Amino acid sequence: MFPTIIRRAAQKGAEEIPLIYTNPYKAKRLWPPDFEKMSPKHQFRLERRFRRRSKLQWARPRWTKAVKMVQFGSIVFVAVYGVLFLDWDGMGNPEHPPFQTIRTWFFGLTGNIWGRDQVRRRDAPDEASPVSSSDS
Template identity: 35%
Template structure:
């Protein structure tokens, strides 16, 4: 049996769509439902009602599942907890098991300067392993 080629398929006339001839309604819908929706709970047994509820809850959970939203919420929770811990340890004064807790001024200073990275006193210091700023040419590159 020969299969129709792309050229033959393109040459065929287009089938008239059902939605263009008449809008879909319950009466002319070609996709009939297998079951009546929603089911009549008075006719179902207790076990069938429970099974239906479990299935419905599972479908609702799957329909509302959003991985990007869940990931965003987890990151927001992580940032909130981290910010609360930083504030608690570096800036707050409280009593902890009967002992007064007050973070040291040096610790607060380091926290304000991102632990020494942006410290005004150390701004122009260079690391020991950093290359020279303007290396002097020892040998000419071209003769």
């Protein structure tokens, strides 16, 4: 961009044509327009068009998506930490802390994740157990 401007200025001479007037894309209308000479309806149309174009110009969809993902991730992290790892013993009833059933279920699933022994679920029927006495 700058070499082109310098080359054009050197070819035409700095005294003849200032750099401002060498724009090949001429404006169709004078901007900003004189709002005192316009009707209110035309003023509103121009303002609406300007607002729409400025929203499109300053829209940052990737940034907005990243911010939403970070917010969602932090909310999920705080919720999971509060339910599974936060020490609730000092708050409320220490005999029955909140979320204790969820904690025991979760840590029952993941308690022996690196060991060889498989952890059985308590509600699963035991295959090796004898038939109950109600059948006789």
